[in-house]
Amino acid sequence: MSHRFTGHDPAEGQDTGGVPWEGRTLTGTGFDHDTGEADAALSLLLARWATPGEVRPEELMAAVAAARLIVPIVAVPSEIDESSGIPVDAVSDMASVTLVAPDGQQALPAFTSTAALAAWNAEARPVPVTAQRAALAAVQEGCEVILLDLPAPPGAPALTLRPSMVWALAMGRPWVPAHRDEHVAAAVAAAVRERPEVRGHHLGEAEDGGLLITLDLVPGLDRTRLNELLTQVGGRIAADGEARARIDAVSFRLAAADR
Structure with a gap:
């Protein structure tokens, strides 16, 4: 059984696809100094959101739109053992996570902090993005809703950004009822x-x-x-x-x- 990286030597000056390293420029993500902590304003509103009437949805959505979110990326097997048909864990790609909500809708999980992500899945890789980028990813993956800060205990409630909210974030415009x-x-x-x-x-x-x-x-x-x-x-x-x-x-x- 062969692997994609068999015989590859990075010192030879090219990646596994044969593209030279020379001339490449690595740019920052815009979150180079991100500590992984949740946005303070959004955290305050989320704490108050549990009490009905404390926070208007428009106010919460404005805070979400201004905050940095974290989307989880997980490893998935990318090669199959030809003799057994079993995925090879040692050879994997990174993929975004999508879920199916209780009502059948496709959902993209997103988190306000690395701590919240780790509490949900300690093995997931955190990728910081703007709220708009998270919403665009949800649309691209066919997700109708975004589940924000899924809790570690299964079945506990999470804040659901409804389809109209996801669309407003993706379009970069304020959400209104x-x-x-x-x-x-x-x-x-x-x-x-x-x-x-x-x-x-x-x-x-x-x-x-x-x-x-x-x-x-x-x-x-x-x-x-x-x-x-x-x-x-x-x-x-x-x-x-x-x-x-x-x-x-x-x-x-x-x-x-x-x-």
């Missing part, structure tokens, strides 16, 4: 503008943090027409890709319009 997002408001208004059944509408926040759309309707609509209305309005909102990225979930509340 969907019911106060101007782009979302415009998309909803466009979706109901041509509907004679709708006399008015307003936006609010659902209990799960999603968007709650209250429709003020003309009286006398039967179930078939109501279902058609909700399907078409929801479909028009979803057709706006940017609005869809800013909304984690949509629910409707129906009300009789004032005559």
Whole structure:
């Protein structure tokens, strides 16, 4: 069985791929003097986050966006023993970690400090990145959410950055709740503008943090027409890709319009 590094001598002036060392410039990551400690402002907000109402989500997201995060990289076997089909642990590559959340969503774990990462997995390699880079990595890996500071005990709750939050970080823009997002408001208004059944509408926040759309309707609509209305309005909102990225979930509340 052969290995990629068999016969390779770095002193010969080239890497394992045959690319010369000469002329290469090694640049810093931007975190050359990073101590691995968590951002103080973010740590304070995370400590208060456990108490409902203590911290607004927008405030927390602003702190996350400004902080350095750490994503874990782990070794995975990259060669297979041809005789047994078993991965060779001695020959491995480094790969980012993705998880499956309890609701089935793909998740990227990220940490505020090397201590938090070590408590979760002492063998993972810490890679410091900006919050935007972490979010871009999540999008690239097909992860809908980021789990921040996963605790060591399995099953303990972690802060989940929802899809709209991940998208805002990746785009480098401030996150705001969907019911106060101007782009979302415009998309909803466009979706109901041509509907004679709708006399008015307003936006609010659902209990799960999603968007709650209250429709003020003309009286006398039967179930078939109501279902058609909700399907078409929801479909028009979803057709706006940017609005869809800013909304984690949509629910409707129906009300009789004032005559």
